[in-house]
Amino acid sequence: MLYFLSDYTEGCHPKILEALARTNLVSQPGYGEDIWCASAAEKLRALCGEVDVRFLSGGTQANLVVISALLRRHEAVVAAETGHIAVHEAGAIEFTGHKVLTLPSHAGKLDAGELDACMRRFYADATHEHMPCPGMVYVSQPTELGTLYTRAELTALHETCRQWELPLFLDGARLGYGLMSPACDVTIRDVAELTDVFYIGGTKVGALCGEALVFRRGVMPRGFATMTKQQGAMLAKGRLLGVQFDALFTDGLYWEISRHAIAEAMALKAAFAEKGTPLFADSPTNQQFVILTPEQMQRLSQSVAFNVWEALPDGRFAVRFVTSWATKHEDVLKLKELL
Amino acid sequence: MLYFLSDYTEGCHPKILEALARTNLVSQPGYGEDIWCASAAEKLRALCGEVDVRFLSGGTQANLVVISALLRRHEAVVAAETGHIAVHEAGAIEFTGHKVLTLPSHAGKLDAGELDACMRRFYADATHEHMPCPGMVYVSQPTELGTLYTRAELTALHETCRQWELPLFLDGARLGYGLMSPACDVTIRDVAELTDVFYIGGTKVGALCGEALVFRRGVMPRGFATMTKQQGAMLAKGRLLGVQFDALFTDGLYWEISRHAIAEAMALKAAFAEKGTPLFADSPTNQQFVILTPEQMQRLSQSVAFNVWEALPDGRFAVRFVTSWATKHEDVLKLKELL
């Protein structure tokens, strides 16, 4: 079976496993107060500037912990209608008491002008005190559809958010795969400067688990550790996250992993083009979306694991193929044969 | 530095690391639908009977996910006033909307008779609809103070709970260290039969992270997966938990780890007795509580890592020494020298 199901279908990059083994018997305090969390944070500060870094286990957790920590009680988070938190997060944000307000999606992205118009409309409405108050903005890079914000788009969002005093939160569950795309003109330093908080996804980029939260200095609220514990998001063995992120940001492993996945995704995209398989979305990152007929889908699924994204009105299917650090080039070639 | 700070200050048992390495490149679906979660669950069913098994990352998470899944909206959970969820859980249970109702602690334990009296009092009170309704009972084995419920005590609680239709939930964050104590007359099968849901702690018993929830058949609510996701408690790489628990319950590793820690704890206890260090609590498990003078504390802490539990009224300190799978016997001997 060829595996293109997701970027979390194998364990972790071998260098992470090595790091876990190497550090295994060193005694260190729990709850993220170990030397590796400190070292990983230091490495991220070297990349991002004066930031506060914390580590959490997974993406939904990062989203709900950050959003519920930054919003005030009566506030809502603004997201694209296709945003992960609006669709696939099991109501996790609402469970913390906050509405997800949606704006139109433009290939998965929010438009700064529409955000500005939405804010104007809100405050112009005489009854706005009877509506949930927009209190922060959520985007992801790459988006749910694998697309990318340009530096100009992110800057425009940053400025609109600044103007309306809305913290801007960037979900980077697949950040490496975004930043290493040849189509991307945004650097990690840009992300750190243009957002108030973001996270660097580990789970989908080579780690066993873990996301690194990066807060612009001054943004992380007092009591954040208690909030994290309160949501069951503080690991006793915080070292598990520290060791992994320390390894990921040693000698550029994170970027190396990401570049590999992008190279394979581009090879996949070229294969689809060559074979005439139509694109469902034009993604420059590690998720490739194409359209298959029922017959193609049936046939392929006998030897390839992939994801059905959406049943199309014409009876065909949008499907997703995902590459990762673990994707083997020979599997891409085999898949091409099967198309 | 001798490390007796806690049972989560090292990585994981080497056999777990081996299992992670061995399975690392096998492609498997995410979210706990992998072969190792299935295999580990099967092994736990062999020990516990017809139960439903799910895996979560940590203890606070297990407590809040289970309690909020089992309680109805207006219900509260009953715990000993020293119970972990009543004291050290950062308000995690309340954050899910539920009160923790406390009863007196008897060396960390609830008394079935007092629980029964509490329930009688509640329903006898004409205003009981104005009070949070007791909806389930929380205990831990061993308790926060390292003590153990006897089989008779657990059976009494089980019967009282049955009579009042209260699910009984047992927090087994350190279950192995409890069950392997020579003072324990309770088996894991007893736990499975006398509770409605419990968990088998991995984080503190040799794993990098992970707790195995064990539900009596019929107790796990419909929608539990969604609830778990909603609380950020579902790992994309669920395999991380499955592989570890599969290893822990292969060839009795979990019990071997636990027995080792208990043996070292008993050696420690004997050392304290020999040196005349007074006990703060008489614990038959892997946490040992003694009383130190300020001078002793000062001196010891230069070369030993341990935990200050409580400042005593007389100026002395209750302190905690913890053993684990990783405790070396030579360290116990060295500590004895230092007493």
Add this chain to the structure above:
Amino acid sequence: MLYFLSDYTEGCHPKILEALARTNLVSQPGYGEDIWCASAAEKLRALCGEVDVRFLSGGTQANLVVISALLRRHEAVVAAETGHIAVHEAGAIEFTGHKVLTLPSHAGKLDAGELDACMRRFYADATHEHMPCPGMVYVSQPTELGTLYTRAELTALHETCRQWELPLFLDGARLGYGLMSPACDVTIRDVAELTDVFYIGGTKVGALCGEALVFRRGVMPRGFATMTKQQGAMLAKGRLLGVQFDALFTDGLYWEISRHAIAEAMALKAAFAEKGTPLFADSPTNQQFVILTPEQMQRLSQSVAFNVWEALPDGRFAVRFVTSWATKHEDVLKLKELL
């Protein structure tokens, strides 16, 4: 100033004031256990069949108490995208932990076929456990736009809900104004039979405050009184609600009030037609929506109180004029003069 701002801009119908005065010195227990709550409930049972009746203070409160009482922890409520709970409830439903899932609005109404398709799509999606589970359906009669479900439409929704085991909840904040519209073919008995729970609005239909919840027998959850108290929704002087609803359902006062408002709304609608003021929505109930130019709006607002509903893209405004039990026919005539 002519007042067409809303149906809650005066006190209460004089007969309610009389009832409050008449009963004022009678001593009765609190929390809804008084003789008037009992009597009002009895009168509603005579109209609705074997139902359970409870009284709450206001509409948002009724919506959040009912929805959070009926949903399970991981479930969401389905509403039209224009539904009150989706737009104007300040995030009250989300504050209780539940997402509001929206479907397209057809003149304010949900379509049973689209609801059915949504449910099919949900369960067909392999990842549906990662999405909030639709757990009940919310409609209002009349809708946010003053429109009405026909008996056939309500029956279709009832059947779709039955099929998917979704409780159907009808917000009747303005129920009287709906049922007494000549365009309405639905009776209160129909509402009781076609929904699982609904409420009969008092605040907007002649009372000082108060909504009567009507549960189909068996639907009101155990512990509902505690849940109500828990949300601050239980009045110590529950009699305030009982006395008012007892008066409203004595000698058909509720229907008389409603018919009066509808008659005046129809007179208003005729006046708009005669004067060529275009309709924004064609409402058969007590809320009339028309389109005004900025000049008209400016001029009218000097002597008439009304509500700006929406700024239209062409620079004109959708505005709302509302009638109630307190509307005087001479004010409608004066308004006509001013158009």
Add this chain to the structure above:
Amino acid sequence: MLYFLSDYTEGCHPKILEALARTNLVSQPGYGEDIWCASAAEKLRALCGEVDVRFLSGGTQANLVVISALLRRHEAVVAAETGHIAVHEAGAIEFTGHKVLTLPSHAGKLDAGELDACMRRFYADATHEHMPCPGMVYVSQPTELGTLYTRAELTALHETCRQWELPLFLDGARLGYGLMSPACDVTIRDVAELTDVFYIGGTKVGALCGEALVFRRGVMPRGFATMTKQQGAMLAKGRLLGVQFDALFTDGLYWEISRHAIAEAMALKAAFAEKGTPLFADSPTNQQFVILTPEQMQRLSQSVAFNVWEALPDGRFAVRFVTSWATKHEDVLKLKELL
């Protein structure tokens, strides 16, 4: 039947009914933006200084809205273990996500020294980030047991709270009955100056419903109206509360009502003393607590409505007799006969 069951067993003071009738047909905007809310607030500012005033329907509602508005997400409220929010509030505070931390009760009161010690202990505990952080303090005047804080006691609490930056919240559900007690050396101005927010109870002091929240200038959080709406606590006809409080604070009606109830309570207390009925608590306010034998209780309850407070270990019962604006002196005399 003689009614001493509670202070919410009749309607409202006749002058309030008159005010409701007099203002009934005046058209005014909803949601508390009417002239009477403004006028009542003005009258309270004359008494209390530069404060912000808002009106809510009831006591539980006031408690949960204020506490959840002032606490940050990870904070808990400190109360006496007998405090209303700790015992009789159906878990309402926890339902908003916050723990109620309890301290010992001294005749219903918190001790400033113990509060200070609790705060010192909290911050001295190395694991305090794992515990809910005390974020505000709740007291009531009079307390649950009818007792009163002296000016010195309240000043001490005020200073301790100031020192630890804890907002001090005073529940004044029966404030009038407290302040008008001859034993009370605290004025309403003192309350306004020594607390950060308090409320003046209307429901139990002559109104049909309603509590007036009084915030020290600068304490009421931005977005408070939305928070109120979000919890279903904003009445469409806010005038219902405004008219009542405007009447209560016209010509000292609130104080007159309170003095009457206290006079009757003192008559009752004298009657108990004369007849040798032992006190359960020595209350200087409108709630009198005495001890009855089962025979006395049985006999009295045939012609008197009162409240069983607690079953005592010796088989006798603590019972509560309550006076109010509506208590008739002849009823006190009749009760005395029956003792």
